[in-house]
Amino acid sequence: MRATYSLHDRVLSNRSSRRRFAHDRPTLDAVQQRIVSELESDGYSLLQFSELFPEETWEALQAQERRFVEETETALATNREALRVHAGKEFVVRQHSYDVELGTDDTWFALSSSRRMLDIANTYLGLWSKLEYVDLWYSVPQPLEADRVSSQRWHRDFNDRRLMKAFVYLVDVDEGTGPFQYMPGSAPGGPHDDAWPWRPLGENYPPESELESRIDPNGARIFTGPKGTLLFCNTAGFHRGGFATSKPRVLATATYSSPASLASLSDRSYTYTGSSDELDPVARFAVT
Numbered sequence: 001m002r003a004t005y006s007l008h009d010r011v012l013s014n015r016s017s018r019r020r021f022a023h024d025r026p027t028l029d030a031v032q033q034r035i036v037s038e039l040e041s042d043g044y045s046l047l048q049f050s051e052l053f054p055e056e057t058w059e060a061l062q063a064q065e066r067r068f069v070e071e072t073e074t075a076l077a078t079n080r081e082a083l084r085v086h087a088g089k090e091f092v093v094r095q096h097s098y099d100v101e102l103g104t105d106d107t108w109f110a111l112s113s114s115r116r117m118l119d120i121a122n123t124y125l126g127l128w129s130k131l132e133y134v135d136l137w138y139s140v141p142q143p144l145e146a147d148r149v150s151s152q153r154w155h156r157d158f159n160d161r162r163l164m165k166a167f168v169y170l171v172d173v174d175e176g177t178g179p180f181q182y183m184p185g186s187a188p189g190g191p192h193d194d195a196w197p198w199r200p201l202g203e204n205y206p207p208e209s210e211l212e213s214r215i216d217p218n219g220a221r222i223f224t225g226p227k228g229t230l231l232f233c234n235t236a237g238f239h240r241g242g243f244a245t246s247k248p249r250v251l252a253t254a255t256y257s258s259p260a261s262l263a264s265l266s267d268r269s270y271t272y273t274g275s276s277d278e279l280d281p282v283a284r285f286a287v288t
């Protein structure tokens with residue numbers, strides 16, 4: 001697996017993707033430049049959705065959120081079998097999960113596959129990226145005394161050495177709503193990258209107490225914030241979240257990774273159903 005990743009990163013998949021990017025670099029506006037530069041220095045960038053997208057897109061995203069919350073809360077009350085959850089991660093209900101057909105009539109998919117987002121991801125990754133995963137999540141509140149499990153615990157994402165996730169909070173998120181948390185400087189290339197370093201199939205979930213004795217958890221960023229908070233993050237660095245205890249957390253998320261990513265080689269969460277004529281070459285490359 002390690003050899004395959006390295007071969008795809010150096011030669012098979014990423015080389016042509018880097019060339020495509022270098023051949024025609026996008027021009028970023030000031031907000032996009034700030035995001036890329038903060039991702040470079042800190043591994044994350046925090047802003048408001050309205051800094052990147054116009055008001056009407058926020059209204060459309062909120063309408064998508066309302067439909068998802070209604071559907072989820074009905075299923076939670078009457079038919080839990082209908083909930084889209086993954087085994088071992090039942091605390092996150094997904095609007096789409098995997099094997100779904102999506103087109104630009106899905107607001108979050110349209111935003112995630114827009115040049116506004118792709119130009120940020122591609123500049124940060126230095127190549128034409130793949131849009132690997134697009135979804136809305138509803139994190140079901142857990143009992144206060146429950147143990148943190150799965151992505152509620154500190155971990156590095158296994159997918160790629162450098163990847164970019166976007167999270168848009170669709171409800172206000174406080175300490176009881178399972179805020180996303182991040183250890184700055186833990187992404188590859190940062191001062192803490194040698195703690196259980198990122199490797200294909202590396203030890204991505206070290207024991208939390210050992211990790212916290214190596215990297216001071218007081219330095220972790222806890223991203224509470226009002227709805228409309230938008231966070232970009234290289235989740236090859238240590239992060240955790242979704243441990244909601246008082247209110248459900250609802251957010252939209254998207255993952256951008258290199259074509260060599262361990263997930264995009266084998267998996268894509270959706271099949272794009274629109275016509276490829278609707279998309280410019282950068283977006284077509286990302287979604288197909």
Ligand SMILES: O=C(O)CCC(=O)C(=O)O
Pocket residue numbers: 151152157165178179180181235239240241242
């Ligand atoms: O739900 C969260 O805040 C954590 C998400 C996470 O671990 C991930 O997307 O990799």
